[in-house]
Amino acid sequence: MLDDERPIEWQYQEAVIRELLDGHLTAKTAAPKLAAVTLPDPVPDIDNEDDEEEVLVNIERMFNMMLRSLETRPECVHIIFDLIICMSQLPPALTTSGQQLCGTDPPRRVWEDLPHLGRSLGAEWSGLFAMPCCERRVY
Numbered sequence: 001m002l003d004d005e006r007p008i009e010w011q012y013q014e015a016v017i018r019e020l021l022d023g024h025l026t027a028k029t030a031a032p033k034l035a036a037v038t039l040p041d042p043v044p045d046i047d048n049e050d051d052e053e054e055v056l057v058n059i060e061r062m063f064n065m066m067l068r069s070l071e072t073r074p075e076c077v078h079i080i081f082d083l084i085i086c087m088s089q090l091p092p093a094l095t096t097s098g099q100q101l102c103g104t105d106p107p108r109r110v111w112e113d114l115p116h117l118g119r120s121l122g123a124e125w126s127g128l129f130a131m132p133c134c135e136r137r138v139y
Contacts, residue, residue, distance in 0.1 A: 009058050012037035013065055020083060021069060021076050031086035035093070035111065038062045045095045046102075056103050059110060087111050 016037060020030040038058045046052045066080050093101040093110040101110040 009037060010061060010065070013058075013062050017065060017069055017083075021073055021079060027079065027082035027086045030083055031090055034062065034083070035087060035090055039093055039101070039110070042096045043093055043101055045097050045099065052103065055101065056110075088113075 013034060016025070016030055016034045019025045020027065025033070040055070044051065044055065046055060066083065070077055070080060088111055090111040092112060095101055100112075102108065103110070
């Protein structure tokens, strides 16, 4: 996908991740910035699966972008790990009605359940990045 075809959230997410990996931000300062560009403000209530997908798809894209950054910069794995930990410590993402934003399949709370990332990312998480670094093949 070309840059001008991407949803604007991706450009902001990518910029925050790049600033973090380039040393211009710490994980602690990048976490709230990344959360802010990932979720709409205000976060709408989720009334059905379509609403859930519309809101949570940006979170999934954010994680996929983090993991893709490790393909070219595997030495930054500790930075991405620290970012995930800092994001899991953010205050709960609340919807307009004051309910905590949650995904339902599997059940997970945004941002609190980030340590359970493997279940949320599925194939991305259990594929290339599940292998120890010494077993990865670079083609």
